[in-house]
Amino acid sequence: MSFLNKLRAGIFRFMQGRHGPDQLALAMLWTSLGLNLLAVLFSAVSWLSTLLSVLGFVLLVLCFYRILSRNDAARGAENRKYLSWVYPMRTRLKQARVRFENRKTYTYFSCPGCKCRMRLPKSVHGVVRVTCKSCGRVFEKKL
Numbered sequence: 161m162s163f164l165n166k167l168r169a170g171i172f173r174f175m176q177g178r179h180g181p182d183q184l185a186l187a188m189l190w191t192s193l194g195l196n197l198l199a200v201l202f203s204a205v206s207w208l209s210t211l212l213s214v215l216g217f218v219l220l221v222l223c224f225y226r227i228l229s230r231n232d233a234a235r236g237a238e239n240r241k242y243l244s245w246v247y248p249m250r251t252r253l254k255q256a257r258v259r260f261e262n263r264k265t266y267t268y269f270s271c272p273g274c275k276c277r278m279r280l281p282k283s284v285h286g287v288v289r290v291t292c293k294s295c296g297r298v299f300e301k302k303l
């Protein structure tokens with residue numbers, strides 16, 4: 161068995177029963193790296209640089225604590241809470257990007273009943289009767 165295979169097997173044995181990296185741990189890791197980068201950029205302001213470095217280090221320690229933790233249920237619950245906070249924001253950002261990319265092709269508007277977003281081609285003009293697929297409300301939209 162080569163050295164790398166032994167190392168891989170050793171790491172595998174060490175990580176058995178541990179939570180391992182998840183989305184929250186990776187976010188903490190990247191935030192920690194970003195904070196340390198900011199600390200380098202703001203090195204002229206010593207108290208700010210120190211504060212950013214300490215925050216980055218604390219975040220890094222918490223990240224590795226999460227990765228190496230054997231309490232999988234608690235770490236999983238934390239990760240689910242994080243994802244329930246992040247995914248709606250990520251979805252809104254993706255939808256906003258798509259709307260921006262298609263802004264010359266479609267007109268976007270919301271249903272007055274349920275605030276569901278809808279779109280019509282820019283080629284449509286005049287007053288259009290729209291039926292919401294989500295709540296079934298019928299309304300007129302002037303384009």
Ligand SMILES: [Zn+2]
Pocket residue numbers: 271272273274275276292293294295296297
């Ligand atoms: Zn609706």
